[in-house]
């Protein structure tokens with residue numbers, strides 16, 4: 181078989197696998213970045229020592245555990261507290277002053293992974309005197325990471341790096357005031373955790389569920405193709421109040437001319453604002 185024919189066949193096999201996954205699990209990865217999905221599938225084929233993607237599809241249809249493994253392969257959960265501290269610094273300095281008059285503030289962290297981003301925001305809002313007004317909704321497609329996020333615990337080995345991030349983000353206290361520890365983990369105080377509601381929500385298949393003043397969706401759009409990015413930005417537009425803020429990841433961009441509705445608010449840190457209708 182020529183290389184071209186092989187690649188064509190592999191693309192077809194991938195289409196069939198993704199269709200089967202959708203039918204079996206409800207998770208739809210057909211509009212994710214093709215190259216990254218292909219890489220993960222090829223890796224799974226290798227790990228399971230299978231000859232090709234078609235065999236993987238057969239196995240997945242008959243083996244619930246393998247199906248789960250493949251879904252986990254597609255969910256990249258890398259996260260940190262105060263990740264990209266400059267984003268949180270800009271949020272403190274530029275966005276927070278705009279929120280002073282709001283009677284209540286609803287924030288949606290979409291694609292929150294294991295919760296570190298939402299804990300960071302809860303701490304920031306508390307320090308800026310907005311803790312009583314804020315309600316944070318943190319969602320992810322993966323139930324597994326949501327269950328972990330609800331626990332509010334982090335391996336102690338990560339806390340040194342997170343303390344540095346916190347300080348760089350303009351943190352105003354000693355970071356250790358927000359958690360207690362044992363020999364393995366740091367446990368965030370209930371004062372921080374009770375501001376956050378964690379729930380499963382899939383940006384591909386689920387709709388809007390509230391009106392928010394701020395939506396943070398960082399390092400998620402990067403996994404979607406342009407059509408899916410556009411769909412998700414429409415969902416965010418429908419879920420944001422007029423003049424609400426949208427924060428995305430440092431490597432992500434929205435083309436305002438293409439998607440309308442948003443204007444740059446602080447471009448250096450990818451913070452946008454929904455224009456008045």
Ligand SMILES: C[S@@+](CC[C@H](N)C(=O)[O-])C[C@H]1O[C@@H](n2cnc3c(N)ncnc32)[C@H](O)[C@@H]1O
Nearest residue numbers: 255256257259291293320321382383384398399
């Ligand atoms: C790399 S993490 C980013 C976590 C956090 N926002 C951050 O920047 O540190 C990407 C997260 O997006 C989630 N995700 C991917 N596709 C999703 C979808 N369709 N709906 C909701 N969450 C999704 C993954 O499960 C993963 O937890």
